[in-house]
Amino acid sequence: MRIMGGIGTNPKHKKAFTHTPLQGRKREALVARAPTGISGLDELIEGGFERGSVVVVMGGPGSGKTIMGVQFLYNGVVKYNEPGVLINLEHDSERFRNHMLRLGMDVEKLEKEKKLVVLTYSPNEIREIIRGGGGIVKDAIDQIGAKRVVLDPLSAMIMFYDKKSDMRSGVVSLFSSLRSWDMTTLALVEFHSSGVSMEAVHPTIAFLADAVINLNMAYESGQKDNVLEIVKMRGTGHYRGKVPYELTDSGIVVRSQGKRA
Numbered sequence: 001m002r003i004m005g006g007i008g009t010n011p012k013h014k015k016a017f018t019h020t021p022l023q024g025r026k027r028e029a030l031v032a033r034a035p036t037g038i039s040g041l042d043e044l045i046e047g048g049f050e051r052g053s054v055v056v057v058m059g060g061p062g063s064g065k066t067i068m069g070v071q072f073l074y075n076g077v078v079k080y081n082e083p084g085v086l087i088n089l090e091h092d093s094e095r096f097r098n099h100m101l102r103l104g105m106d107v108e109k110l111e112k113e114k115k116l117v118v119l120t121y122s123p124n125e126i127r128e129i130i131r132g133g134g135g136i137v138k139d140a141i142d143q144i145g146a147k148r149v150v151l152d153p154l155s156a157m158i159m160f161y162d163k164k165s166d167m168r169s170g171v172v173s174l175f176s177s178l179r180s181w182d183m184t185t186l187a188l189v190e191f192h193s194s195g196v197s198m199e200a201v202h203p204t205i206a207f208l209a210d211a212v213i214n215l216n217m218a219y220e221s222g223q224k225d226n227v228l229e230i231v232k233m234r235g236t237g238h239y240r241g242k243v244p245y246e247l248t249d250s251g252i253v254v255r256s257q258g259k260r261a
């Protein structure tokens with residue numbers, strides 16, 4: 001059984017839990033974690049994302065969403081033995097592999113080892129995935145025994161819904177499928193997407209996700225540094241505040257020195 005973050009908040013449970021107060025490490029151990037392996041990030045979030053949760057990463061173009069997503073999958077395989085699936089809805093697959101190789105991540109090697117599946121779809125094909133109710137994604141998950149999924153970007157999928165109510169139920173059903181398959185999911189959402197009023201959509205997505213991380217580029221905010229902010233993370237005592245991050249030739253590095261959950 002997956003232990004939810006809301007324990008202790010339901011008055012019915014109160015008695016049982018006040019008998020044996022849990023402290024420190026024991027309390028942390030109640031929620032299984034999927035570490036990102038990203039330098040400086042895991043220590044802000046009690047060691048990693050809650051296993052089986054949906055984490056939305058929001059940011060402008062070039063803020064490092066794709067890099068973060070691929071690091072999450074790549075580290076998942078090489079450091080934690082968790083295979084992963086990348087739903088790539090935006091990038092030319094060959095150029096994408098070369099870009100990741102430049103960052104020290106040999107995507108093709110992991111694909112050959114059947115530890116990583118990259119599903120690349122054109123915008124026209126996205127509609128088919130949505131209609132299929134995620135069946136294609138599930139097939140890829142089963143093929144390699146995946147534990148992690150990245151949707152890059154979720155915003156490309158939701159642009160296909162004409163009505164906000166349809167978008168909402170589409171996202172609810174996608175997120176609940178991913179949770180029921182026990183995937184730890186990163187859904188990337190781009191600010192400033194054209195075609196649909198993303199401003200109206202962001203709060204809905206943020207509400208439906210278990211966790212939200214914002215990536216703010218220095219040039220957009222007028223600040224000195226790019227900053228990462230954990231807006232919410234259910235079941236996790238996370239660091240609250242803005243933390244500088246950099247895009248380096250070995251991926252995202254979060255400058256969290258001394259900061260803790």
Ligand SMILES: Nc1ncnc2c1ncn2[C@@H]1O[C@H](COP(=O)(O)OP(=O)(O)O)[C@@H](O)[C@H]1O
Pocket residue numbers: 059060061062063064065066067068102103247248249250
């Ligand atoms: N080898 C590299 N060294 C340093 N920075 C890089 C490197 N490769 C990419 N970047 C930075 O990462 C950005 C792209 O990140 P990406 O994850 O693709 O953004 P997003 O998906 O949010 O649009 C580039 O604009 C560049 O600033």
Ligand SMILES: [Mg+2]
Pocket residue numbers: 065066067090152
């Ligand atoms: Mg991207």
